[in-house]
Amino acid sequence: MHPAGGPIPDKPVLHVRVHNKTYTRAGAGAQVVVLDNIEFALHAGETLAIIGPSGCGKSTLLRIIAGLDKHYDGVIARPQPGRLSMVFQEPRLLAWRDVETNIRLVAPGISAAALADLLQALGLNEHARSFPGELSLGLARRVAIARAFAVAPQLLLLDEPFVSLDEALVRKLRAELAALVAKHAMTTLLVTHDLLDAVALADQLLVLSPRPARILEVIRLDRSNPMLVADLRRKIADRLAENVSLVAAP
Amino acid sequence: MTRLLSLLSLVLAWQIGAHFAGAQLLPSPLVVAGVFWRETVSGNMPRQLMITLARVAIAFGIAMVLGSLLGVAMGRSRWLDRIADPWVVVLLNLPALVIIVLAYIWAGLTETAAISAVALNKLPNAAVTLREGARALDPGLDEMAEVFAMPFGRRVRHVILPQLAPYLAAATRTGLSLVWKIVLVVELLGRSNGVGFELGTAFQLFDVPTIMAYGLVFVAVMLLVETFLVQPFETYASRWRPNSR
Ligand SMILES: Nc1ncnc2c1ncn2[C@@H]1O[C@H](COP(=O)(O)OP(=O)(O)O)[C@@H](O)[C@H]1O
Numbered sequence: 021m022h023p024a025g026g027p028i029p030d031k032p033v034l035h036v037r038v039h040n041k042t043y044t045r046a047g048a049g050a051q052v053v054v055l056d057n058i059e060f061a062l063h064a065g066e067t068l069a070i071i072g073p074s075g076c077g078k079s080t081l082l083r084i085i086a087g088l089d090k091h092y093d094g095v096i097a098r099p100q101p102g103r104l105s106m107v108f109q110e111p112r113l114l115a116w117r118d119v120e121t122n123i124r125l126v127a128p129g130i131s132a133a134a135l136a137d138l139l140q141a142l143g144l145n146e147h148a149r150s151f152p153g154e155l156s157l158g159l160a161r162r163v164a165i166a167r168a169f170a171v172a173p174q175l176l177l178l179d180e181p182f183v184s185l186d187e188a189l190v191r192k193l194r195a196e197l198a199a200l201v202a203k204h205a206m207t208t209l210l211v212t213h214d215l216l217d218a219v220a221l222a223d224q225l226l227v228l229s230p231r232p233a234r235i236l237e238v239i240r241l242d243r244s245n246p247m248l249v250a251d252l253r254r255k256i257a258d259r260l261a262e263n264v265s266l267v268a269a270p
Numbered sequence: 271m272t273r274l275l276s277l278l279s280l281v282l283a284w285q286i287g288a289h290f291a292g293a294q295l296l297p298s299p300l301v302v303a304g305v306f307w308r309e310t311v312s313g314n315m316p317r318q319l320m321i322t323l324a325r326v327a328i329a330f331g332i333a334m335v336l337g338s339l340l341g342v343a344m345g346r347s348r349w350l351d352r353i354a355d356p357w358v359v360v361l362l363n364l365p366a367l368v369i370i371v372l373a374y375i376w377a378g379l380t381e382t383a384a385i386s387a388v389a390l391n392k393l394p395n396a397a398v399t400l401r402e403g404a405r406a407l408d409p410g411l412d413e414m415a416e417v418f419a420m421p422f423g424r425r426v427r428h429v430i431l432p433q434l435a436p437y438l439a440a441a442t443r444t445g446l447s448l449v450w451k452i453v454l455v456v457e458l459l460g461r462s463n464g465v466g467f468e469l470g471t472a473f474q475l476f477d478v479p480t481i482m483a484y485g486l487v488f489v490a491v492m493l494l495v496e497t498f499l500v501q502p503f504e505t506y507a508s509r510w511r512p513n514s515r
């Protein structure tokens with residue numbers, strides 16, 4: 021994110037300008053506007069969280085950014101193919117390949133040491149030879165995260181990487197992911213409906229409205245401030261009074 | 271063990287049936303075994319068997335490759351599906367005999383006509399099965415491969431083929447049993463060698479022992495193919511499934 025009016029830094033890793041995105045509702049054929057005038061930039065080393073209520077269009081935005089959805093009105097400048105990686109809302113592993121092969125298939129050039137490091141950082145060292153069907157959802161999510169880091173991307177996209185895990189596990193995984201992002205100084209775009217995810221991982225926060233998603237607020241995060249989460253909750257609640265789920269206590 | 275007993279009872283029923291029907295209509299197992307021995311020692315049966323098996327393999331291979339490609343393409347492209355579907359439906363419902371006879375009339379009594387006729391009989395079956403497989407492909411994995419810019423070959427081998435494996439196995443299983451039956455008819459009608467030709471000759475001479483010897487050997491060979499090729503492939507293709515290991 022580049023605050024308006026500041027000095028012009030180098031070319032951003034990601035520049036998003038989506039004027040609008042509509043889906044055609046099946047059957048009725050009616051147009052549903054999902055994204056409305058979303059514009060932001062992300063520079064090397066920055067971490068940005070996009071927070072918004074469920075169903076507001078976060079996954080849609082991320083799919084557009086990843087180049088998976090080309091039917092939108094706007095312009096996106098993103099890294100070259102293969103220099104961008106993504107952790108989807110579901111792990112999306114190849115069930116017929118073991119954990120290590122799942123990672124190597126997207127990152128054939130990864131060194132044994134780098135792979136071992138990654139597995140170690142995510143607590144996967146004992147599971148390198150396991151098949152995804154033998155893993156819990158939490159472990160499968162870790163594999164998806166390891167795979168995304170293995171390609172050493174210029175940009176990492178994360179779509180609610182902790183959704184439907186229990187709270188204790190989420191806290192652990194959040195910390196592991198935050199440590200990895202920091203260690204690699206990874207340029208990261210995280211999409212979530214949970215403020216705690218955002219606070220743990222990002223230094224900037226972009227608040228989206230309910231569908232159609234518009235940018236309501238851009239907030240610079242300071243993770244050293246202990247009052248932050250409560251303050252943020254209130255601040256976002258003010259901007260988003262009609263959406264209770266977004267600011268519900270954990 | 272039960273299977274062995276079942277087989278033994280079959281042989282016994284055969285023996286008893288032969289006793290009542292008379293050697294002309296139903297020769298005893300021993301007589302058929304004698305024919306089998308004679309034909310094997312003379313080298314005729316192995317030779318005819320190899321010729322037929324080669325035709326089965328070639329026709330099956332062509333039908334599987336072309337049918338699978340067509341089926342996957344139809345499963346992936348709604349446009350192509352709409353164009354090709356009527357063709358597939360017609361071929362699927364055209365009696366095998368009609369395709370065979372037409373192939374011989376149009377292309378002459380040639381090897382090409384014989385193989386094409388067999389392949390054409392199997393092709394729509396493979397296409398329909400693989401179309402199902404292509405429709406069942408997980409779009410989420412497709413997106414994953416796309417985001418990570420996986421090269422085409424790696425995508426086919428590691429993402430697509432493993433998902434299609436059960437459908438390929440199903441097409442193989444039904445395909446083999448279909449193809450080898452049709453190959454015999456094709457040989458009977460328009461070839462001068464192969465098991466089908468031998469059966470035709472034996473039919474004209476009312477040589478029941480030879481018919482039974484060839485028929486049984488053919489069943490045995492196909493069971494061997496099933497046991498040592500098809501089943502191991504299925505086991506291999508599904509080895510990653512937690513419940514099958
Ligand atoms: N392929 C689609 N066709 C039509 N509507 C869709 C499609 N995908 C998502 N939507 C709708 O667009 C809205 C945003 O979806 P999504 O981006 O998945 O939300 P989020 O990730 O924020 O929960 C939802 O109302 C959803 O029903």
Ligand SMILES: [Mg+2]
Pocket residue numbers: 078079080109179180
């Ligand atoms: Mg979503």
